Amino acid sequence: DDAEDSEEAKLYDGRAEMSKEEVKALEMSVKPVRLALDKLRKAAHAIKKSTTIILPEWYVILDRMAQASKEKGKQPLSTRIMPRDVTTRWNYTYEMLDFAYTYRDAYNQVTANQ
Numbered sequence: 001d002d003a004e005d006s007e008e009a010k011l012y013d014g015r016a017e018m019s020k021e022e023v024k025a026l027e028m029s030v031k032p033v034r035l036a037l038d039k040l041r042k043a044a045h046a047i048k049k050s051t052t053i054i055l056p057e058w059y060v061i062l063d064r065m066a067q068a069s070k071e072k073g074k075q076p077l078s079t080r081i082m083p084r085d086v087t088t089r090w091n092y093t094y095e096m097l098d099f100a101y102t103y104r105d106a107y108n109q110v111t112a113n114q
Contacts, residue, residue, distance in 0.1 A: 037085070037093065040100050043111065044082040054110065055081070061109045077103060 015023050047054050059079060066076035082099050086092040100107055 037097075040082075040096055041085050043107065044084050044096060047110065048081055048084065058106070058110050061106045062103075065106055077106070082107070 015026065018026070047058050058081065062077060062079050066079070069076035080099070080103075082103070083092065083095045085096045
């Protein structure tokens with residue numbers, strides 16, 4: 001049973017069955033996604049680790065956005081920091097992307113202020 005579990009844990013890599021041209025085309029097509037993920041990972045790390053500059057600014061931006069939402073009668077975003085991605089867990093990547101989409105206005109403001 002343990003051997004079966006370890007076999008299921010192995011990932012399938014379809015590139016082995018592709019030609020060199022197909023692999024190159026695949027790599028080029030996913031390059032923008034990889035770059036976006038790298039930027040988000042770096043931003044999440046920078047926000048969390050910068051306790052004196054970026055993190056306080058992040059909270060100021062979220063507070064300002066919450067006040068604006070309340071004034072418009074909308075539900076404000078909760079005050080959270082971006083979850084860090086763990087490359088070995090696909091759901092962490094999803095959570096980071098979902099957070100970045102939901103908090104995109106705050107993310108854009110904090111990255112523009114640097």
